[in-house]
Amino acid sequence: MYLKEMTLKNFRNYRDVNLVFSPQINVLIGENAQGKTNLLEAIYVLAMARSHRTNNERELVNFAKDEALIQGILERKLSKLKLELFLGKKGKKAKVNHLEQAKLSQYIGQMNVILFAPEDLALVKGSPAVRRKFIDMEFGQIDAHYLYNLSQYRVLLKQRNHYLKQLQLKKAKDLVLLEVLSDQIAAFGAEIIAKRIIFLDELEKYAQGVQAQITGQKEELKFNYDTSVENIYEKDVKQLYTDLKKLYETNQNKEIFQGSTLYGPHRDDVQFLINKKNVQVFGSQGQQRTTALAVKLAEIDVMKNETGEYPILLLDDVLSELDGARQTQLLRAIQDRVQTFLTTPSMSEVTRKLIKDPKVFRIEAGNIKNEEFR
Numbered sequence: 001m002y003l004k005e006m007t008l009k010n011f012r013n014y015r016d017v018n019l020v021f022s023p024q025i026n027v028l029i030g031e032n033a034q035g036k037t038n039l040l041e042a043i044y045v046l047a048m049a050r051s052h053r054t055n056n057e058r059e060l061v062n063f064a065k066d067e068a069l070i071q072g073i074l075e076r077k078l079s080k081l082k083l084e085l086f087l088g089k090k091g092k093k094a095k096v097n098h099l100e101q102a103k104l105s106q107y108i109g110q111m112n113v114i115l116f117a118p119e120d121l122a123l124v125k126g127s128p129a130v131r132r133k134f135i136d137m138e139f140g141q142i143d144a145h146y147l148y149n150l151s152q153y154r155v156l157l158k159q160r161n162h163y164l165k166q167l168q169l170k171k172a173k174d175l176v177l178l179e180v181l182s183d184q185i186a187a188f189g190a191e192i193i194a195k196r197i198i199f200l201d202e203l204e205k206y207a208q209g210v211q212a213q214i215t216g217q218k219e220e221l222k223f224n225y226d227t228s229v230e231n232i233y234e235k236d237v238k239q240l241y242t243d244l245k246k247l248y249e250t251n252q253n254k255e256i257f258q259g260s261t262l263y264g265p266h267r268d269d270v271q272f273l274i275n276k277k278n279v280q281v282f283g284s285q286g287q288q289r290t291t292a293l294a295v296k297l298a299e300i301d302v303m304k305n306e307t308g309e310y311p312i313l314l315l316d317d318v319l320s321e322l323d324g325a326r327q328t329q330l331l332r333a334i335q336d337r338v339q340t341f342l343t344t345p346s347m348s349e350v351t352r353k354l355i356k357d358p359k360v361f362r363i364e365a366g367n368i369k370n371e372e373f374r
């Protein structure tokens with residue numbers, strides 16, 4: 001799939017722009033603070049109905065205005081979609097081909113994007129929360145059911161944590177209500193864990209290929225899903241549900257004492273192993289970066305597999321963070337098959353040689369001009 005056109009009205013520092021993109025590589029070039037990331041963010045928001053940078057949607061609307069609009073024409077293999085996202089004071093509205101979508105979970109997934117920013121290089125060495133967010137954002141896009149389970153789980157988690165706090169402070173006594181909440185959260189938690197295992201398995205296969213290629217077959221990459229439920233790889237959803245419930249039963253006093261839900265997918269993690277050693281602990285900086293890159297590139301293939309189309313790739317200033325060999329690997333992997341938007345303050349010689357016929361957009365204080373590629 002590719003984004004053919006995009007119109008922005010009052011989005012961040014863009015007042016009114018209409019852009020026509022290349023189905024291949026689009027380079028967004030400009031000095032600091034001119035609006036390069038804002039433009040990538042607009043594409044991301046059009047796809048995901050939320051920003052990757054902020055939870056406060058007011059920030060997305062121009063300082064001087066109350067409403068913003070992002071429109072896009074998405075070309076898919078068999079269809080053309082008009083996507084519209086309206087950001088107003090009372091929230092947002094999403095439309096597909098002029099039809100307003102009652103639920104955002106129906107809207108998300110029409111346009112698939114993968115964002116790769118310098119922070120993603122911390123996927124391996126960062127905190128478990130970084131990896132969980134990565135898993136949830138990516139899998140949520142390809143599986144609406146996963147997204148639904150996740151949102152239900154989050155609501156229940158809030159309720160259960162609140163109730164555990166009440167029990168901790170002795171403001172509540174009723175353990176039956178806690179058991180009801182445990183039962184419900186275990187059901188959604190089991191669905192989430194089961195799906196994560198399936199997707200991670202697929203992601204692992206592709207990432208292994210990339211890692212082996214970058215390292216000349218010297219490194220074997222493996223994923224390990226780290227959770228309190230035992231032997232997950234042998235369990236189906238029903239068994240995962242039973243096990244989670246058992247964890248809540250056995251640890252009831254501990255959870256009340258801490259006033260918080262201590263088990264479930266919101267506490268899980270993924271470990272990346274190279275030649276059986278945890279890269280987070282034993283890997284060099286270079287190995288950690290290679291692994292992060294391999295995982296990101298693998299996502300492209302997982303999405304292609306799951307949705308039948310290549311996603312759109314957004315590269316926010318990552319080229320300068322990678323050395324020549326990794327830049328080459330990345331650009332070879334995407335050239336001619338994935339529509340890509342990349343931001344950069346300037347183009348290095350290496351990049352110039354590697355990128356074929358990009359469309360270049362020069363960005364200056366929210367104004368955009370097409371530029372020849374020299």
Ligand SMILES: Nc1ncnc2c1ncn2[C@@H]1O[C@H](COP(=O)(O)OP(=O)(O)OP(=O)(O)O)[C@@H](O)[C@H]1O
Binds near residue numbers: 038062
């Ligand atoms: N809601 C908004 N309304 C108007 N301008 C905004 C809004 N939000 C951010 N800006 C402006 O956008 C600019 C930042 O743009 P952006 O984050 O895209 O920078 P960039 O070009 O990617 O630069 P860098 O390379 O430093 O990341 C700042 O000048 C900021 O004041």
